[in-house]
Amino acid sequence: MSFFQASFDARSAAVRVRFGAGVRHKLADEIGRLGCHRALILSTPPQAEGAMQLAADLKGLAAGVFTRAAMHTPVAVTDDAVAHVRSVDADCLVALGGGSTTGLGKAIAYRTDLPQIVIPTTYAGSEATWILGQTENGVKTTVADPIIQPEVILYDAELVRTLPVDMTVTSALNAMAHAAEALYAENRNPMSTMLAIEGLRAFAAALPRVIENPQDLDARGETLYGAWLCGTVLGQVGMALHHKLCHTLGGSFDLPHAETHAVVLPHAIAYNAHAVPDLLAPVAEIFGGSSPGQALFDFARSMGAPSSLRELGFKRDDISKATDLATRKPYWNPQPVARPAIDELLLAAWAGDPPAA
Numbered sequence: 001m002s003f004f005q006a007s008f009d010a011r012s013a014a015v016r017v018r019f020g021a022g023v024r025h026k027l028a029d030e031i032g033r034l035g036c037h038r039a040l041i042l043s044t045p046p047q048a049e050g051a052m053q054l055a056a057d058l059k060g061l062a063a064g065v066f067t068r069a070a071m072h073t074p075v076a077v078t079d080d081a082v083a084h085v086r087s088v089d090a091d092c093l094v095a096l097g098g099g100s101t102t103g104l105g106k107a108i109a110y111r112t113d114l115p116q117i118v119i120p121t122t123y124a125g126s127e128a129t130w131i132l133g134q135t136e137n138g139v140k141t142t143v144a145d146p147i148i149q150p151e152v153i154l155y156d157a158e159l160v161r162t163l164p165v166d167m168t169v170t171s172a173l174n175a176m177a178h179a180a181e182a183l184y185a186e187n188r189n190p191m192s193t194m195l196a197i198e199g200l201r202a203f204a205a206a207l208p209r210v211i212e213n214p215q216d217l218d219a220r221g222e223t224l225y226g227a228w229l230c231g232t233v234l235g236q237v238g239m240a241l242h243h244k245l246c247h248t249l250g251g252s253f254d255l256p257h258a259e260t261h262a263v264v265l266p267h268a269i270a271y272n273a274h275a276v277p278d279l280l281a282p283v284a285e286i287f288g289g290s291s292p293g294q295a296l297f298d299f300a301r302s303m304g305a306p307s308s309l310r311e312l313g314f315k316r317d318d319i320s321k322a323t324d325l326a327t328r329k330p331y332w333n334p335q336p337v338a339r340p341a342i343d344e345l346l347l348a349a350w351a352g353d354p355p356a357a
Contacts, residue, residue, distance in 0.1 A: 008189035013130060013235060016152045017228065021217055024119050024156045027054065031061050031092060034115045034151060038063035040090035042081070042105050044070070047097050047121065054096055054119075063090040066104075071257055072250055073103035075136040081108055090114065095150075098122030098171065099257060106132045106148045116150035121159045122171040123223055124258070125178055125231025128153065133247060140251020149235070155228060157221040165214055168223075169303045172207050173262035175227045176200060177242055178234035180269055180296070184279045185237035186332045195233040197282050202226030204286050204299070211303060240333040242268035245346070248326045255312050262305040263312065263352075266297035267345050270355030275335040293355035308352030319346045 016033075018026065031039050040063050043051035048067035055062035066084050070077050081104055085093075093116045095105035102124065105116045110132055118127035130149035133142045163171070179196035182188060206222035213219070245264050249255045270293025273280045280292040289295030301307060310316070323342045330337040348356060 003190040003193045005188075005190055009187065010189040010191050011236060012191075013146070013149045015128065015149065017155070018153070019155045019221065019224070019228075021157045021221070023154050024054075024159060025057075027094065027117065027119070027154065028058055028061055030117055030152050030154065031058070031094075034092055034117075036092035036115065037061060038089060038091045039094045039117075040085055040088060040092070041065045042069055042093060042095045042101050042108075043067045043097050044100050047101070050121075051096050054094065063088040069095075069097060069101040069104040071100050072140055072254075073100070073107050073132070073134040075107075075134055078104060078107040078111070078134065082111055085112060085114070092117065094119065095127070096121065099124035099126050099174075102127045102150075103133065105150065107134055109150075110143070110145060110148050113147055115152075117152040117154065118150045119154045119156065119159065120224070120227065122163060122167065122258070123160070123175045123227035124171060125175040125227045125234060128228055128231030129235035131235065135251045138252050140247045142247070153228070155221075155224045157217045157224055160220050160224060161215055161217060163214075165211060166304065167258070168210055168214070169207070169300075169305045170258035170262045172203050172223060172226070172303075173265060173300055173305055174258040175230040176203050176296075177246075177261045177265045178239070179230040180265065180280075180283060180292075181239045181242050182233040182237050183282065184272060184276045184334050185240070187237050189236070192233050192236045195229050195236070197286070199226045199229030199233065200283065200286050202229065207303060238332065240331050241272060241335070241337060244331045245322075245326050245342075248322055249309070249314065252325055253314060253318060253322065255309070255314055259306050259312050260309070262300055263307060263309055263349055266293045266300065267349045267355045269293045269296055270357070271341070271345055272333065272335045279334075291357065294357075297354055309346070309350040310352065314350060316347075316350055319343060319350060322346055
């Protein structure tokens with residue numbers, strides 16, 4: 001099957017990517033390749049111990065640690081982190097963690113132009129993009145700039161082997177959302193389509209094996225491969241309705257990032273399948289089903305993912321407000337974004353119902 005398009009633009013970032021169990025132990029080499037000598041290690045509070053160990057392993061190459069990375073990248077936390085960077089005279093950043101830590105590293109780099117090394121411990125995929133989402137005064141906004149793109153990514157399957165199964169599933173679905181929306185992106189190109197389909201295939205093949213045996217390093221490695229592909233495609237094309245809804249729910253209602261993506265994805269894909277059934281056909285083929293939205297819904301349920309916004313703490317009374325925010329400045333989307341339809345979509349997602357056919 002050819003993914004040729006008669007007309008398209010494509011771009012790719014110059015990122016050094018290393019895969020392999022134990023590759024985190026090559027961190028000092030990568031800091032040296034960047035010509036740096038004082039790395040600031042970033043993490044969330046729960047991963048502080050890992051950050052401290054990483055700093056200890058680096059010995060004289062570590063300038064210190066900052067362990068206050070938070071979900072949705074609050075601007076106030078970034079302010080404090082930038083002040084800390086300057087106080088310890090750091091010349092590069094090492095982000096150990098998932099999307100929260102990666103986001104903080106990107107936010108610091110956006111202000112300081114410091115080089116970044118990311119060591120993912122989830123499947124968020126944001127490490128492969130030059131996009132930053134940050135929250136201030138209850139509103140999440142995004143910015144894209146080459147300065148945001150991390151220079152080095154170290155994918156170490158040993159670091160995700162102990163990721164709890166529930167977090168594994170929601171993090172994977174978060175990554176898959178990038179690929180699913182890339183299939184109908186306004187600026188899609190043959191490379192982005194190939195990346196998206198291969199990323200979805202990797203998760204479809206490996207995630208059930210991880211659920212069966214979380215210690216399976218080969219399966220964990222393949223899911224990291226899927227995350228890299230899905231993240232890379234996110235850095236190449238624009239997103240649409242799904243990401244707008246998730247940014248609204250996360251930034252304005254403080255819902256957990258990955259879990260929100262897991263719940264909303266089947267509904268957003270079903271909504272857009274009305275406009276572009278041919279472009280979304282690979283989703284149904286990969287996950288098995290008559291429609292892409294239902295196929296994703298069934299796959300997520302079979303993996304034990306949360307199925308409703310209600311169980312994430314979202315209130316039915318907030319649906320109208322969420323619709324207002326999501327439709328005020330909507331992203332480009334293949335299916336027109338109509339308020340009544342978005343109300344229905346969010347109601348189904350809140351209740352945990354299957355996506356509308």
